[in-house]
Amino acid sequence: MLRLRFRINDIFLLYYALSHPELLKSKRWDQEIKKIRQSSPHGYDAIAKNLDWSWRSALAEANSPKDSSIWLNKVTKESEAIFKHGLGAPEFKKIREETQVHLQEVQMEWDKESSKALKILEDIIRMPLPSKTIEVLMVHPKLRGGFHLAGHNPKIVWGHKEEWPKYHIVYLCHELLHILFNPDNDINQEILHALIELATDNELRIRLHGKGRYFYVGKKYIGHDYLKPFVKNIFPAWERYLSNKKINLKELAKKLTTKK
Numbered sequence: 001m002l003r004l005r006f007r008i009n010d011i012f013l014l015y016y017a018l019s020h021p022e023l024l025k026s027k028r029w030d031q032e033i034k035k036i037r038q039s040s041p042h043g044y045d046a047i048a049k050n051l052d053w054s055w056r057s058a059l060a061e062a063n064s065p066k067d068s069s070i071w072l073n074k075v076t077k078e079s080e081a082i083f084k085h086g087l088g089a090p091e092f093k094k095i096r097e098e099t100q101v102h103l104q105e106v107q108m109e110w111d112k113e114s115s116k117a118l119k120i121l122e123d124i125i126r127m128p129l130p131s132k133t134i135e136v137l138m139v140h141p142k143l144r145g146g147f148h149l150a151g152h153n154p155k156i157v158w159g160h161k162e163e164w165p166k167y168h169i170v171y172l173c174h175e176l177l178h179i180l181f182n183p184d185n186d187i188n189q190e191i192l193h194a195l196i197e198l199a200t201d202n203e204l205r206i207r208l209h210g211k212g213r214y215f216y217v218g219k220k221y222i223g224h225d226y227l228k229p230f231v232k233n234i235f236p237a238w239e240r241y242l243s244n245k246k247i248n249l250k251e252l253a254k255k256l257t258t259k260k
């Protein structure tokens with residue numbers, strides 16, 4: 001059985017709060033960041049503005065400011081000081097507490113709905129989900145985290161306000177599919193991502209709600225703008241896939257990739 005383990009990694013949460021203060025809209029946090037920038041301007045920019053994906057994945061494994069400095073030594077020598085400062089800030093404690101409350105909300109929804117949702121998901125993709133535990137690193141809901149960290153120990157990063165019922169379930173399943181299908185050189189990444197949107201943001205959402213329509217919740221288009229042309233392109237093939245159950249989602253993704 002596939003399980004999710006929800007947790008907070010303080011270092012990763014802090015890194016994310018340092019990089020996206022505009023989303024937190026907290027004057028106190030802005031002031032704290034100002035102080036950090038004054039003492040380590042280059043270090044702050046290296047961490048908060050220019051950190052690439054592999055370093056982010058490394059930070060998700062760090063357990064202390066010292067760990068962060070081992071990982072980020074090549075990026076900046078100041079990371080230990082920056083993370084120490086941030087962890088000690090009263091405003092960060094507040095961010096962390098609110099993230100903990102959010103974790104409990106998301107976990108409760110997952111515990112309640114996931115066995116049903118995962119069954120539907122397996123039915124949609126026509127593949128068994130692996131029996132393993134995947135870690136979900138929670139961030140503050142205002143930070144709108146929703147992505148996965150690839151690598152030998154892939155993780156989901158999640159923290160978002162619930163925009164409609166079962167929002168967390170649908171998007172956790174979306175990220176799960178990214179992890180399940182990644183990386184595969186035989187599959188075009190945009191086509192794959194468009195299929196993940198069709199399978200989770202749309203089909204899974206509608207089956208979980210027992211109602212709804214593709215692409216819109218209320219008046220709002222859901223899904224990435226940059227994927228719109230891909231989604232449009234493959235939609236007829238997707239409809240055929242749903243009615244004709246001969247191949248699974250991976251096979252469909254490969255088929256659509258070679259057709260291109």
Ligand SMILES: [Zn+2]
Nearest residue numbers: 174178193196
């Ligand atoms: Zn995605």
